[in-house]
Each structure stands twice: as structure tokens, then as C-alpha cells.
Amino acid sequence: MAPRRPYWRGYLKLSLVSCPVAMTPATSESEKVRFHTLNKDTGNRVVSQYVDSVTGKPVKDEHEAKGYERGENDYVLLTDEDLESVELETVRTIDIEKFVPRGSIEWVYLETPYYLTANDKIGDEAFAVIRQAMEAEDVVGISRVVLGRRERAVVLEPRGEGIVVWTLRFGDEVRPENEYFTGIDKKSDAKGVSALEAVIKKRLKDWSPDMVSDPIQESLLKLIAEKKKAKKPSKSKTSKSTKDDDEEKSNVVNIMDALKKSVAKELKSRKAG
Amino acid sequence: MAAHRAQWKGHLKIGEVSCAVGLYTATSTSERISFHMVNESTGNRLKREFIDSETEEVVERDQQVKGFDTGNGDYIMIDPDEVAAVVPDSDKMLEAEAFIPCGDIDDVYFDKPYYLVPVDEADHDAFTSIRDALSKTSATAIARTVLFRRIRTVLIRGHGKGIIATTLNYDYEVRSSEEVFKDVAKVKVEAEMLDLAKHIITTKKGEFDPAKFDDRYEDALAALVKAKAEGKTLPKPKPIKVSKPNDLLKALRESAGMDKPSVSKPKAANANSGKKATASKSTKSRAKPAAKKAS
Numbered sequence: 001m002a003p004r005r006p007y008w009r010g011y012l013k014l015s016l017v018s019c020p021v022a023m024t025p026a027t028s029e030s031e032k033v034r035f036h037t038l039n040k041d042t043g044n045r046v047v048s049q050y051v052d053s054v055t056g057k058p059v060k061d062e063h064e065a066k067g068y069e070r071g072e073n074d075y076v077l078l079t080d081e082d083l084e085s086v087e088l089e090t091v092r093t094i095d096i097e098k099f100v101p102r103g104s105i106e107w108v109y110l111e112t113p114y115y116l117t118a119n120d121k122i123g124d125e126a127f128a129v130i131r132q133a134m135e136a137e138d139v140v141g142i143s144r145v146v147l148g149r150r151e152r153a154v155v156l157e158p159r160g161e162g163i164v165v166w167t168l169r170f171g172d173e174v175r176p177e178n179e180y181f182t183g184i185d186k187k188s189d190a191k192g193v194s195a196l197e198a199v200i201k202k203r204l205k206d207w208s209p210d211m212v213s214d215p216i217q218e219s220l221l222k223l224i225a226e227k228k229k230a231k232k233p234s235k236s237k238t239s240k241s242t243k244d245d246d247e248e249k250s251n252v253v254n255i256m257d258a259l260k261k262s263v264a265k266e267l268k269s270r271k272a273g
Numbered sequence: 274m275a276a277h278r279a280q281w282k283g284h285l286k287i288g289e290v291s292c293a294v295g296l297y298t299a300t301s302t303s304e305r306i307s308f309h310m311v312n313e314s315t316g317n318r319l320k321r322e323f324i325d326s327e328t329e330e331v332v333e334r335d336q337q338v339k340g341f342d343t344g345n346g347d348y349i350m351i352d353p354d355e356v357a358a359v360v361p362d363s364d365k366m367l368e369a370e371a372f373i374p375c376g377d378i379d380d381v382y383f384d385k386p387y388y389l390v391p392v393d394e395a396d397h398d399a400f401t402s403i404r405d406a407l408s409k410t411s412a413t414a415i416a417r418t419v420l421f422r423r424i425r426t427v428l429i430r431g432h433g434k435g436i437i438a439t440t441l442n443y444d445y446e447v448r449s450s451e452e453v454f455k456d457v458a459k460v461k462v463e464a465e466m467l468d469l470a471k472h473i474i475t476t477k478k479g480e481f482d483p484a485k486f487d488d489r490y491e492d493a494l495a496a497l498v499k500a501k502a503e504g505k506t507l508p509k510p511k512p513i514k515v516s517k518p519n520d521l522l523k524a525l526r527e528s529a530g531m532d533k534p535s536v537s538k539p540k541a542a543n544a545n546s547g548k549k550a551t552a553s554k555s556t557k558s559r560a561k562p563a564a565k566k567a568s
Binding site for chain 2: 011014015016017018019020024025026027028029031032033035036037038039040041042043044045046047048049050051052053054055059062063064065066067068069070073075076077078082083084085086087088090091092093096097098099100103104105106107108109110113115117118120121122123124125126127128129130132133134136137139142144146148149150151152153159160161162164166168169170171172173174175177179180181182184185186187188189192193194195196197199200201203204205206207209210211212213214215216217219220223224227228231
């Protein structure tokens with residue numbers, strides 16, 4: 001996958017030590033088969049545009065502004081620069097306040113992972129010191145940072161030469177488990193448990209990304225490839241008449257590669273625009 | 274319990290043991306502060322409209338279909354039925370295919386957590402056995418099934434009285450950390466610096482309950498909006514002092530509270546005199562061991 005522009009730039013801080021850092025999302029939609037919305041009648045792309053709710057006229061980008069609703073139909077307009085002035089240090093700084101043992105944060109709170117790296121040579125050493133010390137102590141760091149107009153609790157986990165940053169769900173975003181698990185009070189049968197333990201131990205495996213393949217994505221790409229072929233009668237006739245499976249397959253694979261590329265390209269241009 | 278609706282119902286199976294379970298969303302999303310898009314020149318709210326990219330005419334919902342870009346602006350229309358046909362029938366079975374030690378999982382793949390709950394009283398035996406066997410072995414079961422019209426990989430782990438199932442992102446949705454971190458400069462950290470940083474960490478060790486975290490952004494934003502509405506100049510963000518490589522050791526020492534020569538010298542002197550004091554005390558205490566403080 002192509003390197004991505006940082007999602008967030010700021011500073012990592014431990015007590016009086018600080019260094020410039022950049023954060024990029026660990027997950028990406030760029031390789032996913034994505035559909036566009038088309039106009040059934042014309043076959044053209046459907047795009048969204050902003051119109052003035054009163055005049056009904058389209059509004060140019062430069063006239064679009066963010067408005068904070070002070071009262072009904074009464075907005076205080078805010079520019080992106082204004083928003084930078086919010087008086088919270090956590091807009092630009094991840095100051096590690098606390099350390100807890102690795103693995104002590106419940107999985108249920110982990111929301112979105114990001115990768116954190118030093119963003120300038122000047123900070124390489126400070127970043128390395130903080131990361132290595134966390135690793136040596138077998139701890140993760142706890143801090144807060146403003147992302148997407150909210151202050152998020154984050155966990156910083158040393159990994160390899162970098163740090164994984166997890167945003168944590170808010171308390172009211174995790175449903176109280178008692179409401180679901182109440183009433184499961186039966187003691188398990190010791191014999192049954194030990195039999196299952198044996199099954200588990202026998203089938204322990206190493207984690208591998210192969211375990212999260214997506215067969216439906218492949219099927220979708222095939223479906224699209226076939227439709228594309230059907231659209232070009234001269235080519236599809238030859239492949240239809242021949243029963244050569246190998247040739248058919250390789251053809252599909254090539255088109256799939258092309259499609260994958262076009263998905264990536266499309267996404268890039270959308271981001272740039 | 275009755276208030277919640279299962280997202281999915283099926284069976285959980287490990288080896289020969291299975292039970293009927295319901296899958297419930299463990300999370301919800303709370304609202305963040307939303308702005309309205311406003312036309313700067315009229316002050317009116319904006320609304321979104323969907324238009325044809327060529328004719329620029331409004332396209333109503335029932336005229337919108339799914340399509341795929343095959344490059345060069347060439348689109349293929351896809352019938353939702355055709356997409357649905359690609360999804361295999363669900364066997365409604367979460368069957369463990371393998372087990373992975375909890376610590377070995379690359380958590381970056383985590384998507385969403387769900388509570389797994391036994392459907393009936395009759396399912397409790399099997400459910401609690403599976404739960405306890407997973408907890409005792411500190412393992413997660415890995416299973417694949419059709420969920421929400423995709424084949425999803427799910428991690429199943431014992432959690433308190435229940436079981437949590439976490440859906441995983443697909444391989445192509447996750448950027449590998451090795452790939453991202455391979456360009457990070459490998460820095461040899463001086464032992465003294467590392468020791469100081471470890472010391473700082475030790476002083477900051479504690480407990481953390483994510484449920485008690487509060488978001489201060491809304492208040493800060495309200496203050497900003499008030500200032501702007503009153504026509505005040507907004508404060509410029511303060512510049513942040515970066516620790517340059519030459520200052521790093523000093524910053525670490527100061528952070529660790531170990532760079533105060535004026536304080537540490539008398540301390541050393543006190544320590545010496547203290548030694549004398551303890552020495553004389555110890556002779557006394559040897560004479561009268563009963564006088565030793567208990568606590």
C-alpha cells in the first residue's frame with residue numbers, strides 16, 4: 001500500500017521531553033471494492049453538491065463555512081484556523097500522563113488504531129527513548145488527544161520501531177455488559193472444560209493475516225470482470241466459445257489486477273480533489 | 274436483556290460442544306459536536322443534493338443504482354441481486370477453526386466487539402464450558418461465518434461471565450505495522466537516557482479506567498465560540514519546545530528530578546551525617562532492641 005499523508009501532526013511528550021510526531025491510520029479502505037452511485041437513466045456518476053437551503057442555488061466551495069448553531073438559524077462561523085485556537089493542549093500534544101501494564105486495557109474499549117512515528121530527525125532520539133523505555137517496562141502509555149472534534153483517551157503501545165496509538169471508546173459507548181451477561185450463573189462442568197482445553201491446546205496456531213481473507217471481495221471482482229467482458233462483445237465471444245479454462249482464468253485475473261489498480265487510482269484522485 | 278435485540282442468532286461450536294447464541298452489539302456511538310454547513314455569503318444553512326455529474330440534474334433516490342468504475346470514467350451498473358448472489362448462504366455457525374494465544378494476536382485487525390449470550394437455559398452448560406476453557410487457556414477461538422452479508426472472521430474470547438466476539442478487518446484493510454515502521458531511524462539509545470526514562474515511567478505507573486474519561490473539547494469549543502461571537506481575537510497556539518538531541522539528556526534528568534545539584538549536594542551531606550546518626554543509633558538499638566519501632 002502506498003504511504004499515506006499523516007492524519008495528524010503534533011508532539012509526543014513525556015514529562016519535559018517532547019518530539020514532533022505524525023500519526024497515520026492503521027486501516028485503509030483503498031483496496032476495498034467500492035461501488036459508486038450511478039444515475040439509472042444516463043449511466044453517469046451521481047455526485048453530491050451543497051445548495052443554499054433557502055435560495056436553492058449551488059454554493060461554491062469557498063463560500064462553504066462551518067457554523068456553530070447558537071440559536072435557531074443563528075450560526076457563529078468558524079474557520080479551520082479558528083478551530084486550531086481551541087485552548088486545549090491536547091489539540092497538538094500527546095502528553096503521556098500515565099502508564100499501565102500492557103494488556104490491562106479491555107479490548108472492548110479499543111476503537112481505532114493509528115501508527116505513530118517521529119516526524120522530524122530532531123525527534124528521532126527522544127521518540128526512541130520513550131518507546132524503548134515503555135517496552136523495557138512492559139507498559140502502555142495513557143494520554144489524550146483531540147481528533148475529529150473530540151478529545152479522545154488514547155493508549156500508546158510500543159511496537160517494533162514505532163508506536164501504535166489506539167483511540168478508546170467513551171464510557172457511554174460501551175454497553176454495560178451486566179445487562180447482557182446477567183443470569184449466566186451456572187458453574188461449568190469441570191470434565192467438559194478440561195476436554196475442551198485439550199481441544200484448544202491441540203489446535204493452537206500462530207496468528208496470520210491469511211485468517212482474514214475476504215472471499216466475497218474476490219467474487220465481486222470476478223462478477224465485475226465478467227460484466228466488463230460482456231460489455232465488449234468482440235472479446236467476450238472468443239472467450240465464451242472456447243472452453244479453455246486456463247485462458248479464461250488468466251483473463252479474469254488480469255482484469256482483476258486492472259480493476260484493483262483502478263480502485264486505488266480512483267481513490268487517490270478523490271483524495272486529491 | 275429483553276430490551277436488546279440480537280444482531281445475529283446462530284450456534285457457537287468448539288469441537289463437539291455447541292450451543293445456541295445471540296450476538297449483541299457491545300458498542301454504540303455517541304454524538305460529537307456537529308457543525309452545520311453554512312453559506313458564508315447568505316448565512317443560510319446548506320443542504321446536500323445528489324446530481325448527475327454530466328447533466329447536473331438532481332437524481333432522485335429511486336433513480337440511483339450501484340456501479341463500478343472500470344477506469345477512464347467507464348462504469349458498469351451492478352444489480353443488487355447480483356451482489357447478493359455472490360454471498361454464500363449462511364450456515365449460522367460460529368465454529369472454531371483454530372485457537373490463538375491472546376497475547377499473539379495483532380490487535381490492529383480488531384473491528385467491532387459483540388457480546389455473545391446463550392439463547393436458552395439449556396444452552397448454559399455448553400456456553401460456560403466453552404467460556405471457561407477459553408479463559409483457562411488464555412486463548413481466543415477464531416471462526417468464520419456470514420455476518421452482515423460478508424464472510425467475517427471473528428475472534429471469540431471469554432470475558433467475565435460471558436463471551437466477547439470481535440470481528441476482524443480484512444487483510445487488505447490493514448496496513449502492516451512492519452511496513453510502516455521499517456523506515457523509522459534505528460536509534461541506539463544511551464543506557465543513562467533509557468534508565469532515566471524508565472525511572473520517569475515508574476513514577477507515573479497507575480491504573481486507568483476508560484469509562485471515567487471525560488471529553489473536555491465541548492467546553493473548550495464553547496469558550497472559543499463565545500470569544501469569536503464577541504469579536505475577541507482568538508489566542509494563537511503556544512509554540513511547543515522540542516527537545517533537541519543536545520538537550521535530551523538534560524530534559525530527561527530534569528524530568529526524573531535528578532538534575533538539581535544545589536539540592537542534591539546538601540542531600541549527600543545529610544546522607545553522610547545520617548549515616549553517623551544511624552551508626553550511633555544502631556549501637557543504642559543493639560543495646561535496647563525492644564525500643565525498635567514496630568511500624
